[in-house]
Structure formats: structure tokens, C-alpha cells
Amino acid sequence: MTSRTESPSPSRAGPYYIAGLAVASVVLGAVAWRYGRHPDLAPLLLLSAMGILSFNLREPTVTSRIGFSFLSIILLASAAILGPFGAWCVGVVSQAIERDPKVMWFQRVFNIAMTGIIGLVGAGVYLAVGGAPDLEQVSGFSGLALQVGVPLIVADVIQCLTNAVLLSGAITLFQGVPFWVFVRRVLVSSGVAYVGYGVIGFLFVVLWFPVDLGAFSALLIMAPLLAARWAFIQYGEEVRSHERTVDTLVTALGTKEPPAVPRSRRAARLSEWIAEELGLGPHQIETVRYAATLHEIGHLGVPTRLLRRAPEAVSVAERRVIDRHCVMGARMIEGIDFLEDARSGIRHQHERFDGDGRPDGLAGQDIPLAARVVAVASAVENLLDAPGDVPWDADTTDIARALQSDPGRFDPAVVTAVLAVLEKHGRPHGASTGVSR
Structure with a gap:
């Protein structure tokens, strides 16, 4: 080797x-x-x-x-x-x-x-x-x-x-x-x-x-x-066949929402770093990476006009439609055996650590670990990608403040891990355009 x-x-x-x-x-x-x-x-x-x-x-x-x-x-x-x-x-x-x-x-x-x-x-x-x-x-x-x-x-x-x-x-x-x-x-x-x-x-x-x-x-x-x-x-x-399958799904998402492709790549890399920092095993790291790569695949079931609309212009009812993407995404990959463990990471990415999240109101350790990692990774990706939020040259103090501004949202252990890997690796490579969700 x-x-x-x-x-x-x-x-x-x-x-x-x-x-x-x-x-x-x-x-x-x-x-x-x-x-x-x-x-x-x-x-x-x-x-x-x-x-x-x-x-x-x-x-x-x-x-x-x-x-x-x-x-x-x-x-x-x-x-x-x-x-x-x-x-x-x-x-x-x-x-x-x-x-x-x-x-x-x-x-x-x-x-x-x-x-x-x-x-x-x-x-x-x-x-x-x-x-x-x-x-x-x-x-x-x-x-x-x-x-x-x-x-x-x-x-x-x-x-x-x-x-x-x-x-x-x-x-x-x-x-x-x-x-x-x-x-x-x-x-x-x-x-x-x-x-x-x-x-x-x-x-x-x-x-x-x-x-x-x-x-x-x-x-x-x-x-x-x-x-x-x-x-x-x-x-x-x-292994390569699995990667090609995931790439095909991401490509399909990119035809509808091009900015989602670089976002998914960066979220996957960041999630893999977090999983390694947490000391997870090889299979768990792979599961986390797949879940992060496909965490927005449910956007294929969301009307394009909603995805292109600025966040402040989205109504409450439209926001509920967009937020259902995690459930739709989990359903879309149902039946793909090697992605079975990643499905829970996609479905439960919007759960809150305090139990007030969606779609099932899970709390704490009941939330699948892949979902807790993806939640933090995608939040960091959103912070770094959204104009006027946290600039790409910001230090981890700004990111920590943003992640901790909503107590109960994230697993504290995962937050600690992401801050450590950002200090160690820097930002995931690539720049995206458009509005991130």
C-alpha cells in the first residue's frame, strides 16, 4: 500500500x-x-x-x-x-x-x-x-x-x-x-x-x-x-461505480441549480474533515461524505422559481415547501443500497439538537450522527457563501459566533470539531455563485 x-x-x-x-x-x-x-x-x-x-x-x-x-x-x-x-x-x-x-x-x-x-x-x-x-x-x-x-x-x-x-x-x-x-x-x-x-x-x-x-x-x-x-x-x-452514481445525482441537481454543485462538493469535504476530527471509522466517514454530497438532492423536487428567489422574498408557505427538500431527498435515493445509511443524514439534517427541529423533532443523540455533521457543515458553507454574512477571509471566531448565536441548533461536539478543522485545513476549495440555502 x-x-x-x-x-x-x-x-x-x-x-x-x-x-x-x-x-x-x-x-x-x-x-x-x-x-x-x-x-x-x-x-x-x-x-x-x-x-x-x-x-x-x-x-x-x-x-x-x-x-x-x-x-x-x-x-x-x-x-x-x-x-x-x-x-x-x-x-x-x-x-x-x-x-x-x-x-x-x-x-x-x-x-x-x-x-x-x-x-x-x-x-x-x-x-x-x-x-x-x-x-x-x-x-x-x-x-x-x-x-x-x-x-x-x-x-x-x-x-x-x-x-x-x-x-x-x-x-x-x-x-x-x-x-x-x-x-x-x-x-x-x-x-x-x-x-x-x-x-x-x-x-x-x-x-x-x-x-x-x-x-x-x-x-x-x-x-x-x-x-x-x-x-x-x-x-x-x-467503489468507482458508487462514486459515479453520486456524481450522476449531483450532475442532475446541477442542471436545475448550478450553484448547488460546488456547494455540495465543499460541504462534502468539510463533513469528511469533521468526521475525521471526531475519530469516526472508515464506513461512518464514507456515510457522512455521501450524505453531505447529496444533502441538497431534494431540491430536484422543489420548484425552480423558489430556489432562485432571494431568501427575504420567500413566503412562509414557500419556505415550508423548500424545507421539505430533506424528506424528498431521502425518498429519492431510497433503494440505492450503498446510500442507505446516508439517507438518515439527508432526512434529518434540519433537526435541532434541542428537539425543536424538523421533520421528526428528534433531539440530542437521537439525531443520526451523519445528520448532525451535515447540519453544521452546510451551515458553515452557507455562512461563507451568502453575501454579507461571514466573509471568506474571516477567522474562526466569526464562524463560531455565528454557529453559537442560536443555542440548541447544533451538536456542540460537532461545532467544536468544525472550528478545529477550519483552523487546521482552512476553507474548502472553490467559490460558488448565487444564493445558498
Whole structure:
């Protein structure tokens, strides 16, 4: 798993983090060469070639900010077959061939350093917990299990944790995502995959030495590797299909109310930041983002003349029609399975924390969390978008004063979170035109 940061804007500590990681990787590689065993050239070249192949066959858009390849399997096998220095070399070489012009230089440096460290750490853990340094001496089922299988599983777990920690450190410094939130997101996204990595890596090692197939085992192992890649591609395509569905709905809204599109995008980004600040899990963050993106989809059922009318020119009866958009929006996406959890966030976005809201008069924690987040995010978006309200260059004090001017409207915890993320990230990008509702 490698970094795919979006429009990086590193904090002051970001470059130092990457530089430190690069230096640590080089130093650890040098120590492994000086004090560890030197791998044979033929298996080193073969496993490096497989590492490069896995990088080129990677699925880069499986989920937000991260992508998958089967490089971790190659690194795990290298830990047992080549030792620490060999595994470090495989990790470094596999990432060093990056040619994508969209990947910035410091991302390349980070990926090379991180993958080298992951390979070396896995090999070190394998040896530390009793893994056989000479696989040719391993014999019998118990020998395979205790001297190869168990150490590889432990190394697999530590590689997974190392990947999550190093990657989360970069994302935290470059994008401001809370560290433990992203650690959890990586583990949830890749934890099950790493179990498969361990099994396939063990099979690779067994075929190479105890079964004595040598380099031919690389051909045999390609079948499950390509099957794993196919599974990742299918999952990634499902995620992209969900995104296309949401984009289609937003586009439909934009044909009727063009200013709603940038508003929805900014509200979604702000809601995602809030959810991360609150420490929500990956599924909850996704639910919040979908709800925020589609929080105005019910405007498709509101007469266009009302949407274009200035707020002060809207009558009480017309305001009631406009305010029903949240209920209509929830009905519009009914039956779309992956949006089912987001429906409550759309329906209840106008509830009040004190229970005096609509449509159902829910109060406090009874209001779905997605709805509480969307309510605050859309309110901030409205404040920043409406002429004469809160200017885009206003500090968070002005926004806090505006949000707190109506006691009982919002969840205080969500208000605190949004003020924190605005200080951390600034305003969501983009500017909109027209009157926001």
C-alpha cells in the first residue's frame, strides 16, 4: 500500500518526516548489509523483478488516498528467502521505477523509503521470532509450521502495522487527517488482505525451498497473485461505480441549480474533515461524505422559481415547501443500497439538537450522527457563501459566533470539531455563485 495524497500542501514537519524516513531507510539498509547475510544474486533479481511487476500491476484507486498491490507478498517471501538486506533491496527497487508524472518527487522518496523499511522490518521480525535463516535445513510439517509459518505470520502482522503507521504519519502531516483515524482506515481497508498475503507468502516460500521448485515457484505463485489483483480491481470498480452514481445525482441537481454543485462538493469535504476530527471509522466517514454530497438532492423536487428567489422574498408557505427538500431527498435515493445509511443524514439534517427541529423533532443523540455533521457543515458553507454574512477571509471566531448565536441548533461536539478543522485545513476549495440555502 502506497501514498496517493491529493494536492499535497505539507506542513513544516512534512519534509522533515520524509527526509528522516529516507535517512532511516538508507541507514537500516547499510546496517543490514554490514551485519546480515548477503543474498544470492539470482533470487534477489527474480524477487526484485516480481516486486517491479507487482508495482506496475497495482490497483491505485481502491479506496480514498490509498491503493493496493501484491508487493507485500513479495516482501514477505523475500524476508524468508533473502534476509533483511535482500528484502530491503526488493522494497526499494520495486518503488524506484515510478514514472507517473502526477506523483511528486517527495511522494516518490517517501514510497521508496517506506517500502524498503517495511521489507527490512518484516525480515527482522521473521528472524527475531525464530524464523529459519537457512530454509534448506527446514524439514517436516512441524519444522515448516514453527520455523517458517508462524514467523511469517508474525512478520506479516508487523509489516501491516508498519505500513499503517508510516503511511498515516505522512497523511497526517501533509493533509491534516488525525493520525489514529487514518491508521484505523488503513487497517480496516487492508487488514483482511494482509491475512491473504501471509498465506500466499508462506506458500511461495514452501514451494521455493522445502518443495525445491526454486525459481519455478514464482510462476506457480502468479496465479493466486493475479487472482488477488482481480479481486482488488473488482472492489475498486465497485467503489468507482458508487462514486459515479453520486456524481450522476449531483450532475442532475446541477442542471436545475448550478450553484448547488460546488456547494455540495465543499460541504462534502468539510463533513469528511469533521468526521475525521471526531475519530469516526472508515464506513461512518464514507456515510457522512455521501450524505453531505447529496444533502441538497431534494431540491430536484422543489420548484425552480423558489430556489432562485432571494431568501427575504420567500413566503412562509414557500419556505415550508423548500424545507421539505430533506424528506424528498431521502425518498429519492431510497433503494440505492450503498446510500442507505446516508439517507438518515439527508432526512434529518434540519433537526435541532434541542428537539425543536424538523421533520421528526428528534433531539440530542437521537439525531443520526451523519445528520448532525451535515447540519453544521452546510451551515458553515452557507455562512461563507451568502453575501454579507461571514466573509471568506474571516477567522474562526466569526464562524463560531455565528454557529453559537442560536443555542440548541447544533451538536456542540460537532461545532467544536468544525472550528478545529477550519483552523487546521482552512476553507474548502472553490467559490460558488448565487444564493445558498
